[in-house]
Amino acid sequence: MVEIEKLSDVCKLLGDKMRLTILSLLKERELCVYEIVELMQTSQPNVSQHMRKLKDGGLVKEAKKGQWVFYSLNINDKPYLNELFEHLPSQKEKVDAISCEQLDCCD
Template sequence: MMEIEKMADICKLLGDKMRLTILTLLRERELCVCEIVDIMQTSQPNVSQHMRKLKAGGLVKEAKRGQWVYYSLAIADKPYLHELLQTLPTPSMLTAISCEQGSCCD
């Protein structure tokens, strides 16, 4: 029964369009918080709120490098999410911004 509760909580997290889009972006590569802000065209506090929920739900992990936080997927123990994320199209806006090419993290 506990496993069903965990899956229900994860499904609630995925019910938000922004969080689902962020996970789809992270499926492609690790992203800096500033990249997510630029790609999603929203504020840093808004992205941070979504990322906190995804991290609390065990779906993403973070790595701090200097003052910036980089996020990546943490779903190795959730094979059902791999299949779900693979069926979603890659958002076209992923190629629009890159920390390495720009200076958003300087």
């Protein structure tokens, strides 16, 4: 029963368009919170709220580098997500077009 509950929780997280888009962005590479804010065209508190839910759900992990927080996917222990991630539209062009240097953050 525990596995069904975990899977149900993951499905709830994936059911939100913003969170699914964030995961699609992170499929390309690790991103700092400000890169995600810029790519999603939303506020930092809004992104942080979604990132907290994704982290609590075990879908992303964070790494602090100085005062900056970087996020990356954490789905290696969830092989059932592999096919879903193969079907997510590529965000490579968007992610490649932005950087911390360009945003003047994370120095």
